[in-house]
Amino acid sequence: MTLHHRTCNLCEANCGLLIETEGSIITSIRGDEADPLSEGYLCPKAFALKDLYEDPERLRAPLIREGGQWREVGWQEAVAAAAAGLHALQQRGGKSAVASYVGNPSAHNLPAMTALAPWLRLLGGSNRYSASSVDQFPKMLACYLLYGAQLSVPVPDVDRSDYMLILGANPVVSHGSLMTAPGMKRRLARLRKRGGKLLVIDPRRSETAAAADEHLFIRPGTDALFLAAVINAVASEGFIDASALERVEGVEHLLDSLSPFTAEAVEGATEIGASQTRRIAKEFATAASSVCYSRIGVCVQSYGTLVSYLSDALNIVCGRLDRPGGAMFSSPAVTYSSKGSYQRWKSRVRGLDEFGGELPIAVLAEEIETSGQGQVRGLFTMAGNPVLSAPNGARLEKAIAGLDFMVSVDPWMNETTCYADVILPPRHSLENPHYSIVFHKLAVRNTAKFCKPVFEPVAHALSEWEILGQLCAELSRLRNEDAVAAGAEEIADPTAPHFAMSPEMFVSMLLGAGPSGLTMDDLLEHPSGIDLGELESGGLDRAVFHDDGRVHLSHSQIDAELARLLGEFESGQVGGVGFAAPRDDSEFLMIGRRSLRSNNSWMHNCPSLMSGRDRCTLLMHPVDAGRLGLEDGRTVAVGSRAGKVEVRLEISDEVMEGVVSLPHGFGHGRPGTRLSVAAQRPGVSMNDLTDDAVTEGLVGNGILTGVPVRVSACAGAGS
Numbered sequence: 001m002t003l004h005h006r007t008c009n010l011c012e013a014n015c016g017l018l019i020e021t022e023g024s025i026i027t028s029i030r031g032d033e034a035d036p037l038s039e040g041y042l043c044p045k046a047f048a049l050k051d052l053y054e055d056p057e058r059l060r061a062p063l064i065r066e067g068g069q070w071r072e073v074g075w076q077e078a079v080a081a082a083a084a085g086l087h088a089l090q091q092r093g094g095k096s097a098v099a100s101y102v103g104n105p106s107a108h109n110l111p112a113m114t115a116l117a118p119w120l121r122l123l124g125g126s127n128r129y130s131a132s133s134v135d136q137f138p139k140m141l142a143c144y145l146l147y148g149a150q151l152s153v154p155v156p157d158v159d160r161s162d163y164m165l166i167l168g169a170n171p172v173v174s175h176g177s178l179m180t181a182p183g184m185k186r187r188l189a190r191l192r193k194r195g196g197k198l199l200v201i202d203p204r205r206s207e208t209a210a211a212a213d214e215h216l217f218i219r220p221g222t223d224a225l226f227l228a229a230v231i232n233a234v235a236s237e238g239f240i241d242a243s244a245l246e247r248v249e250g251v252e253h254l255l256d257s258l259s260p261f262t263a264e265a266v267e268g269a270t271e272i273g274a275s276q277t278r279r280i281a282k283e284f285a286t287a288a289s290s291v292c293y294s295r296i297g298v299c300v301q302s303y304g305t306l307v308s309y310l311s312d313a314l315n316i317v318c319g320r321l322d323r324p325g326g327a328m329f330s331s332p333a334v335t336y337s338s339k340g341s342y343q344r345w346k347s348r349v350r351g352l353d354e355f356g357g358e359l360p361i362a363v364l365a366e367e368i369e370t371s372g373q374g375q376v377r378g379l380f381t382m383a384g385n386p387v388l389s390a391p392n393g394a395r396l397e398k399a400i401a402g403l404d405f406m407v408s409v410d411p412w413m414n415e416t417t418c419y420a421d422v423i424l425p426p427r428h429s430l431e432n433p434h435y436s437i438v439f440h441k442l443a444v445r446n447t448a449k450f451c452k453p454v455f456e457p458v459a460h461a462l463s464e465w466e467i468l469g470q471l472c473a474e475l476s477r478l479r480n481e482d483a484v485a486a487g488a489e490e491i492a493d494p495t496a497p498h499f500a501m502s503p504e505m506f507v508s509m510l511l512g513a514g515p516s517g518l519t520m521d522d523l524l525e526h527p528s529g530i531d532l533g534e535l536e537s538g539g540l541d542r543a544v545f546h547d548d549g550r551v552h553l554s555h556s557q558i559d560a561e562l563a564r565l566l567g568e569f570e571s572g573q574v575g576g577v578g579f580a581a582p583r584d585d586s587e588f589l590m591i592g593r594r595s596l597r598s599n600n601s602w603m604h605n606c607p608s609l610m611s612g613r614d615r616c617t618l619l620m621h622p623v624d625a626g627r628l629g630l631e632d633g634r635t636v637a638v639g640s641r642a643g644k645v646e647v648r649l650e651i652s653d654e655v656m657e658g659v660v661s662l663p664h665g666f667g668h669g670r671p672g673t674r675l676s677v678a679a680q681r682p683g684v685s686m687n688d689l690t691d692d693a694v695t696e697g698l699v700g701n702g703i704l705t706g707v708p709v710r711v712s713a714c715a716g717a718g719s
């Protein structure tokens, strides 16, 4: 038996694990109590590491599609075919003729994380996409505007806070997002035990809301109105902390802009009473310490950037930024920073803005379908499944099926990769070393941990680093051949110096450049990780990238969004969510949800997670179900502008009246996929109902919450 120290890389929480193996078999997985961040916590998904490693359907050799059949091939042939296909398309249609889509598991994987940038730079073109535009881009744009850098994301100091206000987040299930906080339930219980208060604002009584001191329902899509009213009340009651605003520009301008949004004015829209809003403003501003945390539920609405900006603005004007118990910046051992970019180019068809080198995934289908210069005819995907993750997935699936060529770096044949021409499956992450470059930076405590591979890589298996390195070399060689044939000088592969290193060397290099003084040897001597202490004040000095060193609250983009919000509010609807007229009994606003035993679409082939009750159900309040004469367990039809699905109804007062909830990541069992466990409980894809025609106002994020739908009984369908 061999004992391995490992960081779980399945979600953002970074739990420390002790994994026992005998040969190539995992015999046990348990939490590592010596891990300074997770202190022994682990969730049921950790055990899925064994399922994922052993999954007989995990691809272990490259595949090429020929005449509708898959043929297993060697790496050299597969990489040559992949590079040749992408190169040919770029020769014909320019670099933007090949789009790329990167799923979020790449951020949790050291070889993928460290190899992607040079590959995507080499591939070039304007059609870069990722899961970030159905996730956190609005939060990152808010940080770009406020602090001058999209990666300057403040983290709630939950371990010292006395008051936590949460909107659109369920950290008891997610364990934090843009807030790495393993064992969040324990952390929140400790907050309450020391006399603190947890308040959750959510259209569903989520697992976090159930663990809170107080939960208030809010009409989906109206969080911007609520936060505007809270800040307004903070100002009108004289709670602005002027002593904390020396480095903040634009406070007066913001407060003037928010003046129409009083607690009394917005209560009919948000369904949160004015007296409650004013009380919350007072509680937040007068607590010894407090922090407002908002996440995906607010990012995936029409005003995602504005809500994210307002939740930071509340922390700022109350003097909670860069203060213990408030919103703080970490001091990771491996630092990286990037100002990022915004509005450098626009999407060809609809004219949505670039952010961070990417376009919103909501435009990919139209970029494939619309002919003309710059039309997308090829796709590279890595660890992604946009057919299930992107709004109007059915339209995107049809568009992807009609592409001329597609390459996927992915270990599973999922609902998207089944359309590839070449699949290059990377080895399992347990066969790689691990250092969590991204999530140490977002963690609620400063720690550092490097993990050696659990298993020796099986023969011929390549990591993402090696696959992308080989693709870079082959694509460069093909371009070079063209250049030389056209009479130009030979050009060296610009990515070669990068791939001459290894991921471990890359981490060592970053560690050496970081502030901790730690070396790789130090990390190897402490396999459970090294504690670098609590979050410290002063992080703002590192986080602010604006030339004047100040936090900027005033921006023309925010002004425009506030003007849009006011105009819509006065007309009785915000972001497509109407509140002035009575609704028809069959009309609902759909929101998403996530289960502790699920993580997007890619863990549904794990037997240990898929056992038990069916989790892909439509939640509806009993009063609404009674009005429609629907019984629990009945199959219902749910329709939207984009599409229609049929799903089992689950009646529950977890959701507020007028709201239905469907989890994301389901919709399996499609022809061509190889996910037989997932296919036994396929569920339906909520993104067959979400609409790619409407996007968030500033960064083009997909709108996945507050989606207008109609629900009816399925003709002839019983329970």
Ligand code: SF4
Residues within 6 Å of the ligand: 008, 009, 010, 011, 012, 013, 014, 015, 041, 042, 043, 044, 045, 046, 174, 175, 182
């Ligand atoms: S919470 Fe996330 S990191 Fe922790 S064990 Fe579960 S899946 Fe792994």
